[in-house]
Amino acid sequence: MKALRAARDLWIVYVSTIAGVLRRGGARGELVRQLHAIGNKSVLFIVVTLGFIGMVMAYEACSQLSRITGDYSQIGGQFIRLIVSDFGPTLTALMLATRVGAGIAAEIGSMKVTEQIDALRMSGVQPIDYLIVPRFIASVIMTLLLSVIGGLVMFGAGGLTAEHSFGVNPEIFYDFTQVRPRHLILMCIKALAYGAAIPIVAGFCGLRARGSSEGVGWATTAAVIGGSFAVIVLDFIISAAALFVTGGDL
């Protein structure tokens, strides 16, 4: 029963956020602040984590190939295809779900337990318009941008690893010919879906915070778990839909 009520409340937050975006709710200055908080402040985190993951993945792939065929001619092309259609946006979003999701939930949660949300309502302000809508718009824009940056860094770091550890020629590795428009479209769809899900889940958890600092802690943990879970589930659904639409030729 509680789960059903929570699902209903999450749906209400989602619908209210979309309605807020459509009626241009939220303060303009706040959007700029959130673009900076979600985007600029996450760049280093995304670059470092996706860079390392790219290095590990390229090393593992080259290592496996060296034992089987020793032919590295396809590795770069397949690697970038996988990054564009899946790893770039998904890993970026998972990182954002921890950094941004936790931040949003803690901020809104502490406002909830200190009655600041009620004070907003007393001023005739819709808390979802004021707090979630700017974060939603900023997250959608920045998840897409960071997915592109993270994907490129991942590919670049993978190429460097392949060259230095296995002597793979960079001209062979950095092969973009395997990337088709459908992969780019898939990346955009995933990044936009993840970018929308993270602030909604985090905002929902923040608004459900009760009591004191313990409630804020609960909201933060729930936001990270819920945001990560949403990203994984959306990845599966969107990938499955893409396979279905393309007849398995992705």
Add this chain to the structure above:
Amino acid sequence: MSVAPAIRLTDVHKRYEKREVLAGISLDVAPGSRLGLIGPAASGKSVILKLIAGLEQADGGTVTVLDHVLTGKREVQLGVVRRRIGMLFQNYALFDFLTVERNVAFPLEQRGGMTAHAIAERVAERLRAVGLFGSEHKLTAELSGGMKKRVGIARATVADAELVIYDEPTAGLDPVTTQKIYDLLAADHVRTKATVIAVSSDVAALAGFVDEIAFLYHGKIIYRGPAATIADAPDPMVRQFVRGELEGPLQDVRPEAP
């Protein structure tokens, strides 16, 4: 012709999970009058204030405020009524990301219809009234408890609301600051003639400010009478509570046995 009450609660019930907090409250507050709510801890005083502000919904009964029925209304509709209400929260509820000046200006900015210059003048006048002129650019984290309370009062009264709700306006303050705060609230009432409903644990100070006091016990209003004579109220439970006596008919004010 009789004037409609500014606040009317009719057989209001409120329950949190298994605990019934309000068990059929009925209450009328006339426009321009000041009512104080007292009662033991967790007797539902703040819940009544939140119902009147439309921040909570009643499970049963009807809440009518400033000629609007709040029961069952949506957030957007409640927002229209809330703009006519000022509220001081128990824990200040100041926006910690805004300065003192922006906190006080916030209700006016959101309401619209005023120029930035007019808002700045109004905010300056309110800050002068609460003795905080010169602290406009401070963040709320830099303020003491008493100063935060005064910022909260300035924000609650900046829009000259028709109804002002004070939830524990002097909790945690020393007696001198408490008196200053009540003098401030009284001066404001003389100026605006707004309807006031206030909750406070400091019964003596509250009685000097409001016209009437209602006593809430086990989810019901069991007494309502003039504030000036509350210490001599005919109801023995009210007398025991106001006088702070351990022995008497009130069951849940005694210290728990070890």
